[in-house]
Amino acid sequence: MGGSRVAISIDRVVKRYGDFIALHGVSLDILADEFFTLLGPSGCGKTTLLRSIAGFEEISEGSIRLHGEDIAALPPHKRPVNTVFQHYALFPHMTVLENAMFGTLRLGWSRQESEQRARQVLDLVRLSDFVQRKPAQLSGGQQQRVALARALAPRPKVLLLDEPLSALDLKLRQAVRGELKQLQRETGIAFVFVTHDQEEALTMSDRIAVMSDGRVQQVGTPREIYEAPVNRFVADFIGETNLIEVEVLEVCDGQARIRLPGGHALACPAAPGAAPGSGHISLRPERVSLCPPDGGEIRAQVEHQVYLGTDIQLLTRLPDGEPMVVRVQNSDADRLPQSGAQVGLKLEADAARLLAD
Amino acid sequence: MAAAPGSGGGSSAIYHRSAVRLMLPTWIVIGILLLLPVLLMGVYSFLTKEFRGGVIWSPTLAAYDQFFLDRGLFGDEPPSIEWTYIGIFWRSIWQAGTATLLCFAVGFPTAWFIATRPAQHRTVWLFLVTIPYWVNLLIRTVSMKFLIRDEGPLNAMLLWSGVIDQPLGLVNTNLAVLLGLFYSYLPFMVLPIYAAVERYDFALSEAAADLYAGTWTTLRLVILPAVRPGIIAGAILVFVPSLGAFLAPDLLGGAKTFMIGSLIEEQFKGAAGNWPFGAAVAMILMTIVMGVLLIYARGQTRRSQ
Numbered sequence: 001m002g003g004s005r006v007a008i009s010i011d012r013v014v015k016r017y018g019d020f021i022a023l024h025g026v027s028l029d030i031l032a033d034e035f036f037t038l039l040g041p042s043g044c045g046k047t048t049l050l051r052s053i054a055g056f057e058e059i060s061e062g063s064i065r066l067h068g069e070d071i072a073a074l075p076p077h078k079r080p081v082n083t084v085f086q087h088y089a090l091f092p093h094m095t096v097l098e099n100a101m102f103g104t105l106r107l108g109w110s111r112q113e114s115e116q117r118a119r120q121v122l123d124l125v126r127l128s129d130f131v132q133r134k135p136a137q138l139s140g141g142q143q144q145r146v147a148l149a150r151a152l153a154p155r156p157k158v159l160l161l162d163e164p165l166s167a168l169d170l171k172l173r174q175a176v177r178g179e180l181k182q183l184q185r186e187t188g189i190a191f192v193f194v195t196h197d198q199e200e201a202l203t204m205s206d207r208i209a210v211m212s213d214g215r216v217q218q219v220g221t222p223r224e225i226y227e228a229p230v231n232r233f234v235a236d237f238i239g240e241t242n243l244i245e246v247e248v249l250e251v252c253d254g255q256a257r258i259r260l261p262g263g264h265a266l267a268c269p270a271a272p273g274a275a276p277g278s279g280h281i282s283l284r285p286e287r288v289s290l291c292p293p294d295g296g297e298i299r300a301q302v303e304h305q306v307y308l309g310t311d312i313q314l315l316t317r318l319p320d321g322e323p324m325v326v327r328v329q330n331s332d333a334d335r336l337p338q339s340g341a342q343v344g345l346k347l348e349a350d351a352a353r354l355l356a357d
Numbered sequence: 358m359a360a361a362p363g364s365g366g367g368s369s370a371i372y373h374r375s376a377v378r379l380m381l382p383t384w385i386v387i388g389i390l391l392l393l394p395v396l397l398m399g400v401y402s403f404l405t406k407e408f409r410g411g412v413i414w415s416p417t418l419a420a421y422d423q424f425f426l427d428r429g430l431f432g433d434e435p436p437s438i439e440w441t442y443i444g445i446f447w448r449s450i451w452q453a454g455t456a457t458l459l460c461f462a463v464g465f466p467t468a469w470f471i472a473t474r475p476a477q478h479r480t481v482w483l484f485l486v487t488i489p490y491w492v493n494l495l496i497r498t499v500s501m502k503f504l505i506r507d508e509g510p511l512n513a514m515l516l517w518s519g520v521i522d523q524p525l526g527l528v529n530t531n532l533a534v535l536l537g538l539f540y541s542y543l544p545f546m547v548l549p550i551y552a553a554v555e556r557y558d559f560a561l562s563e564a565a566a567d568l569y570a571g572t573w574t575t576l577r578l579v580i581l582p583a584v585r586p587g588i589i590a591g592a593i594l595v596f597v598p599s600l601g602a603f604l605a606p607d608l609l610g611g612a613k614t615f616m617i618g619s620l621i622e623e624q625f626k627g628a629a630g631n632w633p634f635g636a637a638v639a640m641i642l643m644t645i646v647m648g649v650l651l652i653y654a655r656g657q658t659r660r661s662q
Contacts (some may be wrong), residue, residue, distance in 0.1 A: 056563055076566040083567045089560035094580040102578075103568035190557065 005067070007032040007158050008053060013062035015048055015214075022048045024214040025062065030158070030192060031206075032067075035184045037193045039201040040211035041237070049158050049211070050194045055079045066157060077106070082151035083160040088143050090135040096122065096146050097131040103154035114153075121149040124183070141172050148180075152187060153251060159184075160192045165200065179206050179345040197239050202226065211236045230271040231356045235282035242283040242286045243326050248276045248354060256354045264297045266352070273356030280355050286326035287351035290337065296344030300324055302337050312336065316343065328331065395643070402636035410625075412632050420637035442620070442638070446645075449616040452531065452606075453599035456538035457546075460595045461588065463539075464546030468587075472554035481553075486547055490573075494541060498608045501537050502528060505609075529611035537605030547593035553587025590654070597646060617642055 008030040015023040023045045027264060030036045038046040051057040055076030071079050082103065093207050100118035109117070122128055125145035135143055144164055151159055155271045161180075165173045181204045184191045195201055201208050202222040210217045210225060210233070218225060218234045218286075229235035232243055249265065250256040256270035258281060268281065293299055300316035303323075314326045314336070326345065328336065337343050372379065402420050404412040422428075427439035471482040489497060505511050507524035515521045527533045561583060565575040581588070603618030610616075617638065624635025 054563075054567060056566075076563070077569045077571055081567075083564070085560050085564060086562060087558075088562035089558065091561060091564070091582075093585075100572070102565070106569035106574065150568070222424055 006030070007067060008192070009063075009068075010049070010053075010064040011063045011065070013049070013052060013058060013064060014060045015045075016060045022214050023052070023059070025071060026211075026214070026216055027062075028209055028216060028219065030190055032190055033188055034206040035181060035191045035193065035204055037195060037201040037205040037208045038211060039195055039198060039208050039237075041196055044211040046194045046196075046211050047162060047216040048214075050162055050192060053158070053192065054081060054083050054160050080154075080156055081158045081160055082154060082156035083162060084144075084147045084151045084164045086162045086164065088135075088147040088164075090143060090146055090150070092135055095132050095134055096127060096138070099146055100149045100153050101134070102150065107154055110331075117153050117155075118149070121153045122146075122203065124152070125149045136329055140168055141176065144168060144176065148183070152183075158190045158192060158225070159187075161191060163194055163196070165195070165197075173200075180204060182263075184251045202238070210237060212237070228269070228271070228353065229282055229320060230273070231354065232280055232282075235353075237357055240285055240325065240327075242285065243280050243355075244283060244318070244322060244324070244352075246279055246281050246354075248274065248279040250276055251354070258352070258354060260298050261318050261322065262298050266297060266347070268352040268354055269350055270354035271356045274354045280353040280357065283324075283347065283352050285325045286311075287348045288324075288326045289346045289348070290314075290326065290328065291344040291346045293342045293344045296346040298324075298345045298347075300343055300345055301325075302339055304339050304340050305336065316345075366401070398636045398639055402633055402640050404633050406631045406633050410630050411631060415631075420633040421641075423634055424637055424641065445615055445617060445620055446642075448531075448614070449600055449618075450645075452535060452538065452614075452616060453596050453602075456535055456542065456599045457592050457596045459535065459539045460543050460546035461592065464543055464591060465550055465588070466549045468550035469554055472551050472557075483551065484547075486544055489540075490544055494604055495608075497541065498537055498604050501540055502533075502609055505536065518649060529614070530557055531614050533609040534606050534614045534616070537609040538599045541602070541605060542595040542599055545598075546591035547615075549590035549594065550584060552589040553584035557583055574644065593650070599648065601642065 005215065006029045006093065008028075010026055010028040010030075012025045012027055013023055014021065014025050026045070026049060030287045038049060040046045048057055052059050052072075055071070055078075059072055062072070063070050066079070091102065095100070097115070097118055099195060100122055104114040104117055112208070119128070122131060125148050127145055127149065129143065130138060130142060130146075135146065135174045138146065144167070147164065165176055165180075168176060177200060180191070180193075193201075193204065202225075205222055207219060207221055208225050209219045211286060212233050218230045220228070225234065226238055229238060229241075235241050236243060244261065246261070247259040249259060251270050251274050254270055254272075255267060256274060257265060257267050258279070259265045292297075300318050300319060303317055306313040307317065310330055311327050312330055314328065316324045318324050324345070403416050403418065405415045405417050405419065407413050423439070424442050425439055426436040428434055428436050464579055464627065467486070471479055471486070474482060503509055505525075505527040507526060507528070511527075512521075512524040516524070527536075557580070561579050562575055565579045600616075601618045601621070602616065603622045606614050606616040606619050607622075621635050621638050621642075624630045624638070625632060
């Protein structure tokens, strides 16, 4: 990604609906060749942001630049970006081929060029045998691929995808993830992908912007987002974690000294913005192991177990009554403590991470 | 377990076995209320007329002969084509067609407007559209005449505002009949189109805009084809009754605006009529309408294949 040009530059974008503010001054740079994901719970503003890029929503403040050109004032049909809609929105009265030709014909391509390009993209999504079908005669997965082909045919500078996998069943969704990522590499254009599914985001994206309440909470690679969340929202939303209230003794240069419930003090990485006083650490359940009651950094009481197949989840309670989840591998199942037993919890190095609130 | 093809579900097997019995009520209703009257009319059109109304049961082609052929005042000249009734047919089709177009031009935007209001307001708008139709058609047509006559409010207003300097003289013209037909059948255009637009997926308009189509291109290539069934239904519901209408031509038109409906009405009304001829005209009208619908249906099935 190093040295890539910026495809879309979103600068302090605000979107208001009457009194409701959907986007609170969002700023983002999306590179010209990356798979970029807008991730967040419903109502976080991710779809509003995508629709603002496409032109379906008029932004109240700020600017959206596409390769340097401000497009915020252009109507959707004048923006060189294309969208894959959540429910595909295929034209029901047209064949697959006609759907795929729609965009290029409007751009003034000749019928012949348009058809050639349509067949090319339909080939890319492996639909060559279905060109004369109507959308209603296709399965959900095939319709999704028609939507992709239709959006790619006019050679957009950026492809916008609005939760395109949400209408597919689980197995198909997993298969399509790989295909989408592959397609992004082959076409070499930026994909901006909206989803509320963190697993989808982690497996496909080059970079992710985690959003909530109309704000971008964190932008980073899947690894950064998962392993170095900046605040409680991101830590909680991505994967499973324990948020534990701790006393922050000092913060210096991205490192902090904290005191855990129970009195044990330790050093751990700190997110930017963390300050001494009271704070929260994020502790991933798989980075904590069990040991005798006095052997770990924290004591806990086992409440019950949840069998998950490869893993077993232990629900425990800290001395101050806060819940804490620990994940152990199934191979250790025989040696697991019974409900009510006191155990010690041993933290891996850098397992704890101090968050900004 | 794979079911053998054609074995079907248990319930469908029952339906197949009892098909005749289950369909019987439908056939009785269709038979008595639809097929029998048409059959009766068909038979009457081939009978001899009784001068005080009614028929004499002796078969003849006289009614159709009268419609298509001109044999002179006393019926003894060599036959040539009779243009009078064909002319009336042509005028009727023209008037009904124009009324349908007018209804579409006004009805489509109206239906679109209503269907795009918030859900709780739509019922109110729909109710407003249908309000005039609680009033008897005769009263409405007479009111239309009152509105557009030379001394009526329309001319008064136009004269007052200086747009015209003498009354338009609308009554007894084709235009007046057209206005009457338009006003009589407008809701039949609005309601089916409304139903179609309400089901329309507005994401399709967004998709079209996303794929570089402007407003009019989107309307032409995406919206109109998507709501086409509603438009067709509306067009049929306006065209067919307009074709056979007799109130509007009678009340708003004159001798030069005579339409099929009035022609048929005359044959059955009072003692001066000619039942077989009326039946024949109705049969010819029905044949034309059915023919047009059949051609349309053929085209539909070919499109969907």
